[in-house]
Amino acid sequence: MKHGRHPLAVLLAAAALIGITSLFGNDYYLRIVFMMCVYYLCAAGMNVLVGYAGQKSLGQAGLFAAGAYAVALLTTRTEMNPWLALVAAAAISGVCGVLIALPSLRVKGPYLAMVTLAFGIVVEKLVGEWTDVFGGAQGIYGIKALTWNGQPLTSEQWVWLGIALCAVTHLLLRNLVQGRFGRALLSLQADEIASASVGVRVYRAKVIAFVVAAVTCGIAGALVAQQNQYINSDFITFHLSIFILLLVLFGGAGSMYGPLVGTVILTVVDAALARWPSAQHFLYGFLLLFALYVMPGGVVGLFSKWFRRSGDAPEAPGAATGSTRIGPGGSGELLVVQGVTKNFGGVKPAQDVSFRLQRGHIHALIGPNGAGKSTMINMLTGLIDPTEGSIRFLDQEVSGRAVHSICCMGMGRTFQNLRLFTDLSVLDNVMLGRHSRMTNGFFASLVSLPSARKQEAATRARALQLLELVGLLHLAHQPAGSLPYGLQRRVELARALATEPQLLLLDEPAAGLNPQETTELGQLLIRIGKCGVTILMVEHHMDLVMSVSDHVIVLDYGIKIAEGRPAEVQANPRVVEAYLGVDEPEALLTEPEGQPC
Known part of the structure; x- marks a missing residue:
């Protein structure tokens, strides 16, 4: 109705x-x-x-x-x-x-x-x-x-x-x-x-x-x-192109009613000034600059605050009921990285790196700054192609695939520097994560077929489930960019989960969080792992890594120097050396005789 x-x-x-x-x-x-x-x-x-x-x-x-x-x-x-x-x-x-x-x-x-x-x-x-x-x-x-x-x-x-x-x-x-x-x-x-x-x-x-x-x-x-x-x-004429652009910008770009408002006003003005073409051109140029710099939201944007609703009521938790199962879980190898090397000219952020990720585990990729961790995440997700080596996910080679294609295979991610759609609501951000899982095509959406409406309702319900999982259900209709930094991190995490990933890649998820938020994040990651999602996180907070990880991989200057259980890695001398360095006097004592200092 x-x-x-x-x-x-x-x-x-x-x-x-x-x-x-x-x-x-x-x-x-x-x-x-x-x-x-x-x-x-x-x-x-x-x-x-x-x-x-x-x-x-x-x-x-x-x-x-x-x-x-x-x-x-x-x-x-x-x-x-x-x-x-x-x-x-x-x-x-x-x-x-x-x-x-x-x-x-x-x-x-x-x-x-x-x-x-x-x-x-x-x-x-x-x-x-x-x-x-x-x-x-x-x-x-x-x-x-x-x-x-x-x-x-x-x-x-x-x-x-x-x-x-x-x-x-x-x-x-x-x-x-x-x-x-x-x-x-x-x-x-x-x-x-x-x-x-x-x-x-x-x-x-x-x-x-x-x-x-x-x-x-x-x-x-x-x-x-x-x-x-x-x-x-x-x-x-070029004048026509400018006029069409002006109709949108003056009325309000991005609003369904902006073009209508702009068309009515400017067509009347155009008719009134038809006798003076030079005045028309001057006025259109002035209005274009005015719309761009003084009234970027157009006429509709200027008055929209008068008609804006006071705010959508928070979604009831009951609207998001149902299973929060995300990945299939199970056991066995999920991702195999073999001999991956990346060259940026003379810089090699990855040098013959190999590792394997097991289903159902929380893995951590750690190392000092500049170790090549984020580069590795970007290669796994297709943002960067490796120079050499193989990356196999679900027994399929992913090197050279498009980013959206790798996401559709079941690999979701967050970013080291937040990449939220800040002007969209929290709910719309998470619903965007479901884009590749929706099957309604262009024409079904254009004419609003029942199948398209059903897909939209299912996507909304799933997004609400995930917002409840990360504790943001009450903020579903707030602009994502208006939230505190720690909550924005959770929005990005929920958006990544909405892609229904089997493997979730987190690039420094605790960056910028205070100790309490970091602890809550660790608890949330454990809950996500229980939902059937395998996790690989790049992280500098060692307390978080050691408390939630099943397996840790260590990089240093693009070279894998250790991997294993958290306690084993923590005690590895090469890892200690990479993080803390070697005591210089002790190093000098080990120099062979006759060698210059």
Whole structure:
């Protein structure tokens, strides 16, 4: 019942708008409303790309052109039905979105914005100068308009179609960003490394964001071309790309209603200043800077605190009932590291290191600073590829695999320096850990199929279980970045557990914790071990290591110098030497005679 409230509200709002516009009777006002719908389609998709995925794009005019010229060429040079041509234009724009997304595999930030800007400029020059195909400034005439009952749509009907498309677009994108894929996109914006570590396929998520923005912008361009029955190069300018970006930033990037607010305000301003193009350009530049530096949350962000709920009630423990079994437990070898070496030029943080991890044990990887411990953890999880050697997990070679792939195999981790998604809630952070364990695909999420809703409910319940396990259930709806450092460590631990790991790698989990928090962490690790999870932790707190570990491995300058039970390692002379050094006078006494001091 709750699930259907928002679609019903959107349907009623769309019906009300259609009823109001039917009373206008003035083509000028109808044209303004139609352009609002067009710009909203552009801004809604752009919001997914910029506001959620954090990918900066200045090439939306090129995607607008892809949709407009696709429908123009298909309807003027073939006998294709104009409705089918609209669908084809959306598909062609999506392909162009994939092409723009490819550079995002290698560049990001301002460099990505420059690449997309180059795409927009290339398209602008292409349609302006390749006159044999695109008509240049003269353009393409005779584009077939959409029809109803064999007649071209009237001005009113174009507006009604625009409103209907906007309502459908809003509902579909809301389904997408409020579930599995929305969390994945937000994680990209925060930290791509942490995102991959919880199983998000980073490049695939970027491509999805670019394609969504491309399809909506392409549909908008096609609608303009079909309504005008004419398109030329004057429609495709860099000014259009800036305007679309401004719609999102001014309204409020990352908010479902930001693009709507920005579209309504700026379309009215655009119409009011249509007689003074130079004033338009100046105002858009000013508003863009204003939105970036003075109002980063946009209009919606400025007023959101007035409408924000006082806070979600803490989840009842009963909501998280059920087994907290995580890993399969059992016995035998889980991970085998054989002869692993890593070279960074002349530096070797790992030199022919070999060890084996047994299921159901808590292992510790210790050593002085610079011993190569974190490098080893990064090699195990795919962040760094070893120069030589083999890493086998569950009898499969993992060297060279992508980070998200290793996570999906059953290897979770935390980081030496916290990598939380600080702007997301504690609950959303932990639910992100379940990303790779959810099976609902893009289209199931887009249309909110029952299977997708069931997956979302199961993920939420599991996340609450894990928050109860680490003692953070009462803080589920707090922003993760607002918690004290020690609690943030627990959030990251819960997020790693949400990946359902068989092997959990902890990189200095007690760093920055006070003695009481360290003791509580040790007790928590023992509870996690009883849940069927094998643990390998890098740690400097020897009291913690000796109290919870079953097996200890010692590295020194990238070389394994000892391993065994905690008591055996603690008494090993080479370990004592690595930590405490050798007494210099004693060392001098052992120098052979005749050797210089």
